[in-house]
Amino acid sequence: MAYQARDSARFYDLAEDVQYPSVTTILGVIAKPGLMYWAANVERAAILAAVGDALSNKKKPKTRAEMLALIETLAKEKKAADKIKDKAADIGNAAHAMVEYTLRKQLGLKVGARPEMSKESTRCFLSWQKWFKGTGLRPLAAEKMVFCHGCGIAGTADLIAEKKGKYYVLDWKTGKAIYKESFLQNIAYQHCWKTMAGKKVAGGAVVRLPKEGGDVEVQMTPKKVKYEAFQYAHGLWKWTREIEGMKTGDAPKETH
Numbered sequence: 001m002a003y004q005a006r007d008s009a010r011f012y013d014l015a016e017d018v019q020y021p022s023v024t025t026i027l028g029v030i031a032k033p034g035l036m037y038w039a040a041n042v043e044r045a046a047i048l049a050a051v052g053d054a055l056s057n058k059k060k061p062k063t064r065a066e067m068l069a070l071i072e073t074l075a076k077e078k079k080a081a082d083k084i085k086d087k088a089a090d091i092g093n094a095a096h097a098m099v100e101y102t103l104r105k106q107l108g109l110k111v112g113a114r115p116e117m118s119k120e121s122t123r124c125f126l127s128w129q130k131w132f133k134g135t136g137l138r139p140l141a142a143e144k145m146v147f148c149h150g151c152g153i154a155g156t157a158d159l160i161a162e163k164k165g166k167y168y169v170l171d172w173k174t175g176k177a178i179y180k181e182s183f184l185q186n187i188a189y190q191h192c193w194k195t196m197a198g199k200k201v202a203g204g205a206v207v208r209l210p211k212e213g214g215d216v217e218v219q220m221t222p223k224k225v226k227y228e229a230f231q232y233a234h235g236l237w238k239w240t241r242e243i244e245g246m247k248t249g250d251a252p253k254e255t256h
Contacts (some may be wrong), residue, residue, distance in 0.1 A: 009241070011249055012154035014147055019175065021237070021249040023155035023188045026230075027181045028239040053214045066241060091211045092174030094121035096158075099128055099172060099209075103142035103159065123213045131207070131216040137161040146192035152252035153234065156188040166202035169193055173208045178217060183225045184233060191227045195256075 010022040066160075075095045097115040117125065140160045147154035159170040169190045173182060186204040194201050208217040238248045 003008065005233055009247070011247075012145070012147065018149075018253060019250050020046065020147060020152050020154040023153055023185055023192075023230075026153065026234050026237045027185055029179050029233055029240060030184075064137060084181065086249050091118065091120045091124060092209070093172060093250050094118065095124035095183070095209055095211075098122075098125040099158075102129070107139055107142060108140075122212060124209045124211050127214065127216050128172070128207070128209045130217070135163070137163050137170075140167075144193070146189050146196060148192045148195050148252075149254040150252055150256040151191070151231070152249055153192065155185070155189055155192065157193060157239050160193060167193075167197075167199055169204040170201055170203070171206050173206055174211055178206050178208050179214070183219075183221045184230045185219045187225050187227050188230045190221070191230075205250070 008028075009018045009025045011025075013019050014024060094115055094117050098117060098121070101111055101115055137159075138161060140162055141157075142159055144157045144160050145154065146157050157169050158172045161168050162169060171182065171186050171187060171189070183206065186206055190201045190204050193199075203223075204221040206219050206220075206221065210216065241248045
């Protein structure tokens with residue numbers, strides 16, 4: 001099984017004639033105003049910095065149009081938000097890769113080259129490692145492809161684990177906080193694995209690996225978070241795609 005991107009969506013190929021949208025793609029229908037405010041603030045800071053650079057430029061523009069053109073050029077060169085997001089993504093991706101590498105080795109699975117790590121990503125990984133050693137969780141699968149033929153969805157769960165005969169689904173995050181849609185992602189993965197494995201899932205958790213260092217943040221998926229809420233998001237996502245004539249994935253191959 002593999003996945004592929006199509007326009008702004010990602011789909012998993014489960015078989016030659018079966019393609020389902022990813023859980024994270026579906027949850028993209030939920031607005032994230034906080035991220036837009038953050039990007040706007042960072043870009044505003046970049047503009048102000050560009051204005052300062054333009055005013056201190058030895059060859060000061062003679063006209064208003066020339067000044068605006070210089071400010072625009074300097075602001076583009078900074079690309080402040082993109083640089084910050086790219087650096088954060090690099091740290092998070094490297095730490096995530098090292099967690100996967102460690103778990104696969106623990107499971108006795110084949111691993112590739114050891115991920116390259118910066119000081120920041122190493123700090124992030126060590127926070128996870130310290131936490132995980134004290135959980136008592138026994139890994140069953142890492143980066144596990146999960147899907148539901150009854151709902152027509154698929155995704156990749158970071159960890160399926162067992163503790164005292166109970167099963168749990170965990171997701172790693174490296175952002176600034178644990179956002180509410182993360183619980184919908186986790187409950188969807190719980191549903192998928194339950195239908196695949198035929199086992200009752202005791203619960204799930206979202207684990208944030210702080211890029212700034214310190215202890216990991218762990219939040220169990222609240223019991224009040226129901227799979228039906230994810231289904232509402234799925235329905236809205238499909239509607240927004242269908243109304244624009246875009247692909248929504250193949251019809252579910254089974255019924256619950």
